[in-house]
Amino acid sequence: MTDYLKLAAEVGEITRLAGAAIMEIYETEDFGVEMKSDDSPLTKADKAGNDVIVAGLEALEFQAPIISEEGKGVAYEVRSQYKQFWLVDPLDGTKEFIKRNGEFTVNIALVEAGKPILGAVYVPATGELYYSAKGEGAWKVSDGEPERIAAASFTMQDTNLRVVASRSHLNEGTQAFMDKLDQPEIVSRGSSLKIIELATGSAHLYPRLAPTMEWDTGAAHAILLEAGGKMVDDGTGKELRYNKENLLNPFFIAYGNVREELLAC
Known part of the structure; x- marks a missing residue:
């Protein structure tokens, strides 16, 4: 084995x-x-x-x-x-x-x-x-x-949640997501370090409402899962899947250790 x-x-x-x-x-x-x-x-x-x-x-x-x-x-x-x-x-x-x-x-x-x-x-x-x-x-x-x-534990109603996003390139979808939060703080990071920020508890949320490929996320996704977080399809709410016919990821939201009953924002 x-x-x-x-x-x-x-x-x-x-x-x-x-x-x-x-x-x-x-x-x-x-x-x-x-x-x-x-x-x-x-x-x-x-x-x-x-x-x-x-x-x-x-x-x-x-x-x-x-x-x-x-x-x-x-x-x-x-x-x-x-x-x-x-x-x-x-x-x-x-x-x-x-x-x-x-x-x-x-x-x-x-x-x-x-x-x-x-x-x-x-x-x-x-x-x-x-x-x-x-x-x-x-x-x-x-x-x-x-x-x-380990990922940080939180609820979506908490104040000052740390959100991984670009200060200079907030698209409409990401801004709409941010607008639902209570005084969020922006964390700016490059590459798969965006997801690692969640796995280490340094940030809480990462809305990726823009294109990525499976190889961009797979390794950090595995780490986030074991740290207590998740990455879900923004459209279906289901965990991202790999080895699809099209290797393009759907838009997704990555979470640290968010309480399930308060996941909806």
Whole structure:
């Protein structure tokens, strides 16, 4: 039987190695920026991180197929048959990387039956590592031994809830969500760190009413779940699912440890 917490720690080490490769490029003058078909940027660091992750996952005793943002697309007819698979974003926050603000991450999730059951998120600029395994809690490693993390407990009626959002780019839907809260405080973070803010209890809510892809959220979603939070489809209220035919996520709301009976806002 697989020890998923041990596996999560091993995957965390792979994210560290990818982070080291990314930081080598971060400290140079030439990021080799290209634009993808969707007008999002791609750098040498995305490619270098992906190469390290793929090699690391393929070297593990535990084997599963890999779906990566920077890998070749896998037809739905094929991946729909996967019982488990690795979901990889080698550099989440490429725009933050290019801006050199440090708010970018390396992300690996293990998905089973549409749910992320293991996640590892590494922050190369700070050396912080977060990982989780289903039923085994969520953990942070910065210096020394892993420390368990937990989402903050709250109700939607609380004052001064901390909401992860952009101060300068609040779209109409996000503003409408904010308007229902009692004097919310905005927390601005890049990449999957938005979700990690909830998992560590540093923020309470993250309304993402704009497009994201499955690999943007899978690893941090796994960590948030084990920390006591959730990420739900804004339209249905159901937990986000993975390995859909279209890998685009629906708009969603991520919550820390919110009381169920007061979830509606």
